[in-house]
Amino acid sequence: MPSVATTSEIPLLPSASKSLPLTTSTQGLQGIADKHITKGLGRLRDHVFKEGKGLRVLTTENQRLLDFTSGIGVTSLGHAHPDVTAAIIAQAQSIIHVQCAIGLSEPYVQLVESLLTMMPDPSLDSFFFWNSGSEAIEAAIKVARTKTRRNNIVVMQGGYHGRTSGAAALTRSKTSFFKGTGPLMPCVYTTPFPYWHAMGLPKETPEEVLVEQAILGIENLLQQQTAPEDTAAIFLEPVIGEGGYVPTPPAYTQHLRQLCDKHGIMLVVDEIQTGFCRTGKTFAIEHSGVRPDLMVFAKGFANGMPISGIVTRSEIMSAMQPGSLGGTYSGNVVACAAALATTRYMRTHDILGHVNARSEQTFKGLREIQADTENGGWMIEEVRGQGLMIAIEFKDPKSKLTGKHSRGDITLPGNLNTLVQNACYDRGLLVLTTSIYPVLRLIPALILSEDEVDEMLNTMKEAVKEVAKAVEGK
Numbered sequence: 001m002p003s004v005a006t007t008s009e010i011p012l013l014p015s016a017s018k019s020l021p022l023t024t025s026t027q028g029l030q031g032i033a034d035k036h037i038t039k040g041l042g043r044l045r046d047h048v049f050k051e052g053k054g055l056r057v058l059t060t061e062n063q064r065l066l067d068f069t070s071g072i073g074v075t076s077l078g079h080a081h082p083d084v085t086a087a088i089i090a091q092a093q094s095i096i097h098v099q100c101a102i103g104l105s106e107p108y109v110q111l112v113e114s115l116l117t118m119m120p121d122p123s124l125d126s127f128f129f130w131n132s133g134s135e136a137i138e139a140a141i142k143v144a145r146t147k148t149r150r151n152n153i154v155v156m157q158g159g160y161h162g163r164t165s166g167a168a169a170l171t172r173s174k175t176s177f178f179k180g181t182g183p184l185m186p187c188v189y190t191t192p193f194p195y196w197h198a199m200g201l202p203k204e205t206p207e208e209v210l211v212e213q214a215i216l217g218i219e220n221l222l223q224q225q226t227a228p229e230d231t232a233a234i235f236l237e238p239v240i241g242e243g244g245y246v247p248t249p250p251a252y253t254q255h256l257r258q259l260c261d262k263h264g265i266m267l268v269v270d271e272i273q274t275g276f277c278r279t280g281k282t283f284a285i286e287h288s289g290v291r292p293d294l295m296v297f298a299k300g301f302a303n304g305m306p307i308s309g310i311v312t313r314s315e316i317m318s319a320m321q322p323g324s325l326g327g328t329y330s331g332n333v334v335a336c337a338a339a340l341a342t343t344r345y346m347r348t349h350d351i352l353g354h355v356n357a358r359s360e361q362t363f364k365g366l367r368e369i370q371a372d373t374e375n376g377g378w379m380i381e382e383v384r385g386q387g388l389m390i391a392i393e394f395k396d397p398k399s400k401l402t403g404k405h406s407r408g409d410i411t412l413p414g415n416l417n418t419l420v421q422n423a424c425y426d427r428g429l430l431v432l433t434t435s436i437y438p439v440l441r442l443i444p445a446l447i448l449s450e451d452e453v454d455e456m457l458n459t460m461k462e463a464v465k466e467v468a469k470a471v472e473g474k
Contacts, residue, residue: 026060044432045425052079055445055452057430067430068444068456073273073389076300077342078445084303087341091334098333100129101326107336114343118276119311120283121291126317129309129331133272133298134162136308137235139325140296141166143312144233144266147319152226154218154234154265156193158243158435161235161270170235173242174436189226192217195246197393197401197437203382211252218259228263233294238284241273244435245384245391253288266293266316272308276301277346277446279387280356287386300446302339307332355446358453359387362442365457366392369464376468378406379416388446394420394438402437410472414438419470423463429456 023029030046051058055078057067070076077084091107098105112127119125130136145151153170155161160177161170168178169185178184194210196203201210222228234256240246260267269292274284278300285292293316298308306329345351363383370380370392381402382393394416395402405412413419417438424431434441442456 054078055448065428065430066455068442069430069432070443070445073278073299073443075304076276076446077303077345078447081303083345084338084341087337088334091337096334100330105333107333107340108331111336111340114340118282120286123291123313124295124311126314127309127311128325129307130327131306131308131329133308134164134167136296136298136310137161137167138164139310140268140294143294143320144268147316148232148266150230150232151187152189152231153187154189154191154231156236157190158193158195158198158240159237160242189221191221193240194249194252202401207249211249214252215255228265231265233266233268234260235268235270237270239274239279239386239389242434244437244439245389245441247386250288253290257290268294270296272296272298274389277351277355278389280352280359301342302335303342305335305338307335307339351446355387358448361450361453362390369461373406376464379468388444390442392440396438407472419467420463423466424459427459427462429459
């Protein structure tokens with residue numbers, strides 16, 4: 001290669017002799033954040049993370065935490081996985097940015113090659129990479145509308161698809177993601193999702209009844225609000241994420257496939273949180289045996305680097321004119337290298353067997369905590385989920401369905417999930433809440449050990465016990 005100017009050949013400015021005194025103290029960093037970082041960001045606490053290895057993270061105050069959040073399902077192979085770290089370093093030392101509209105890069109094309117072997121159906125063979133899950137949803141909207149020449153989109157009650165303008169218009173898990181920003185993108189219609197609490201039905205309601213009600217809801221919707229010939233796509237999370245970690249019953253997914261086939265509607269499956277081995281299958285849609293028309297993915301397939309994507313059939317993607325998809329950082333070469341290393345590890349190790357074993361261990365332990373009514377189990381309404389995407393729904397005094405409990409006249413607080421979350425944190429365990437209901441969620445790295453599951457369960461048991469004692473006034 002021809003010689004290029006190095007940093008030593010570019011003259012220094014006079015001001016360079018005075019280095020910028022960057023803050024390193026925890027208190028100082030927190031002060032700057034409080035003053036200069038938007039209040040539109042919500043944080044669990046103002047801890048400052050310094051290091052991470054596997055499922056362990058260290059703060060600047062030397063607090064060691066067991067991380068059962070994985071950055072909301074992102075660090076699927078744990079923090080600082082050596083294979084991914086090595087790929088990032090090697091790529092950054094080679095070429096750090098290849099703009100996708102200017103040319104190809106090896107990692108971009110090789111990542112496509114890797115992903116083709118992992119798809120839930122061989123018909124999914126045409127890809128586009130972007131940066132975040134929300135952006136990928138925006139791309140999916142554009143592709144669905146372009147291909148079908150229709151505008152309307154159907155989404156699930158409780159579904160979450162992102163916070164950018166179009167993605168927020170599809171989101172139905174919480175109003176906090178879009179309130180005050182209207183008017184939102186029009187032509188979006190909401191259909192019931194087969195989740196007992198959201199449907200106002202008892203927890204004991206058989207799954208087939210929930211599915212029947214949800215099917216009635218979407219069939220009414222297509223007759224009353226959005227005609228099939230005006231409907232471009234139905235968006236579905238195989239496990240409702242921010243809405244409470246509720247797996248979609250296979251029978252409902254299969255009915256949606258039949259509806260879409262009948263009316264020429266695209267079935268868009270959002271695997272942003274569920275994809276890449278999270279639920280015990282490479283993609284959660286595989287639990288139903290249904291073929292999506294378009295699939296959206298992000299989070300866990302690059303172990304922390306910002307990259308997302310959509311995949312569909314070539315005949316669908318061919319509707320997109322050159323230039324209609326793209327972006328400055330789309331398919332960044334370093335992110336692609338990280339994703340290539342992550343997916344290579346997943347393809348060459350029995351990650352699915354490991355996920356299913358640790359899932360079984362976790363569910364067993366959590367249900368034992370629920371059954372221990374003398375030590376707080378009475379506060380837990382339901383333990384549910386799929387694979388290593390697990391929720392604990394607590395009783396809620398505001399709900400006619402879950403407000404009743406076995407402790408007589410004791411008044412329940414409405415934030416049992418947050419109280420248990422805080423008690424876990426005080427014991428060195430990071431977990432998250434989600435949904436409009438009091439739900440605690442566990443979404444750890446997929447490489448967690450048997451001992452780390454036991455550690456989490458012991459901590460959770462003590463946290464539930466502590467909160468129960470406080471609620472009972474003991």
